[in-house]
Amino acid sequence: TNKRFNCHMRGNRTDEQYEVADILVNHRRVLPVHRRGGPPYLTLLYSGESKESLGYYGTESYLRRHDMVISCHHYRKHYYTWARQHAKLFASIVEGNRARPVPEEQLWDEWASRLSAVAVFSSSSAAHRGEFVDELSMHYPVHSYGRFMRTNATPAECSHLEDRYELKMCVLRNYKYAIALENTEENDYVTEKVYHALLAGSIPIYWGAPNVDEFVPMGSGSIINVKDFLPGRLGRRGNWSAGNVSEEVGRFAAHLSRLEHDEAAVKHMLAWRTATDERTWGRKFLDNLHHEDPTCAACAEALVKPNRVAQR
Known part of the structure; x- marks a missing residue:
């Protein structure tokens, strides 16, 4: 979408924020159960580590549990660079x-x-x-x-x-x-x-x-x-x-x-x-x-996901 929108990033998750968030950012943790109600949200694994360092949390079986994965690896749809x-x-x-x-x-x-x-x-x-x-x-x-x-x-x-x-x-x-x-x-x-x-x-x-x-x-x-x-x-x-x-x-x-x-x-x-x-x-x-920061891409994915879910 080309529509402009605001995307607010918050740390120190609270139960209240969790219930209304559009994106849940995860890093080497057990994924929480889906919330009881509210709009669909996007689960994102955002990692600054190498796959080797992540161990189990870098395996495909764990990564597949997320809607989106962002790392430094260029084979991913969205990635970041330290440069x-x-x-x-x-x-x-x-x-x-x-x-x-x-x-x-x-x-x-x-x-x-x-x-x-x-x-x-x-x-x-x-x-x-x-x-x-x-x-x-x-x-x-x-x-x-x-x-x-x-x-x-x-x-x-x-x-x-x-x-x-x-x-x-x-x-x-x-x-x-x-x-x-x-x-x-x-x-x-x-x-x-x-x-x-x-x-x-x-x-x-x-x-x-x-x-x-x-x-x-x-x-x-x-x-x-x-x-x-x-x-x-x-x-x-x-x-x-x-x-x-x-x-x-x-x-x-x-x-x-x-x-x-x-x-x-x-x-x-x-x-x-x-x-x-x-x-x-x-x-x-x-x-x-000059690689584009992937954060905006994650927000855009969250913006369109409710429509995709509704069309299923």
């Missing part, structure tokens, strides 16, 4: 460059002045992420600020910040590299981690979605993909103990050290930050960056 949630920040880079172009030399000088270390914000060691960070710290400086394996205090210039995102970005701006490891290797599952690193001007150390090149500016050339150095090591199915993993991580650390002196390579990885036209970032990335 879109950062669209304004990416746009501000282009707008800033148009007003005052940033030469690549300036990007290199700024990056080279940062700490030669890897910044980590992690709340879990799952998927061998903890083992990777721990082993990497034996070959290259690693500074951890998350709830898990914290090694460093918040820098003084960032300690006054109460917003978690602003604090994280303040810290990352001090570092050449930032960890951006997903918890699973799943197409389309690209979360906020890689965008935080990119927008802070750090080079992301990424592991996760095989099609990550569709979700970052100028493709995978703007990130370091751990899979290229340690294939089959990370993830819940990864084998961390086979072979000489220390040697592999050592080679990865050596690559980070070499980049510190490879001006041409670093300029290439940071080139996306000089864009005055977002189209240079690549069509697939732009498709994800």
Whole structure:
């Protein structure tokens, strides 16, 4: 329908809201029984997790119990992207460059002045992420600020910040590299981690979605993909103990050290930050960056569902 309408989203469900709601948003819970009366409503599973993380709640038998499913997976009728949630920040880079172009030399000088270390914000060691960070710290400086394996205090210039995102970005701006490891290797599952690193001007150390090149500016050339150095090591199915993993991580650390002196390579990885036209970032990335929020689609489905039910 093209008819304009209002759609109000409410949290902290009450019995009163439940009885009159048009949409029931569910996330990894047992679906409630249908209410005794009132107009038909739409049951929606809205998940920001990977299918692997959802376990039973990601199986088709559970998903089929909903009228609609929204996740990050592009094979669904309606999906969301983490890129879109950062669209304004990416746009501000282009707008800033148009007003005052940033030469690549300036990007290199700024990056080279940062700490030669890897910044980590992690709340879990799952998927061998903890083992990777721990082993990497034996070959290259690693500074951890998350709830898990914290090694460093918040820098003084960032300690006054109460917003978690602003604090994280303040810290990352001090570092050449930032960890951006997903918890699973799943197409389309690209979360906020890689965008935080990119927008802070750090080079992301990424592991996760095989099609990550569709979700970052100028493709995978703007990130370091751990899979290229340690294939089959990370993830819940990864084998961390086979072979000489220390040697592999050592080679990865050596690559980070070499980049510190490879001006041409670093300029290439940071080139996306000089864009005055977002189209240079690549069509697939732009498709994800400007993908329509699926919330309105869910509201539209709820608007027409009563008519469909009445016609049965």
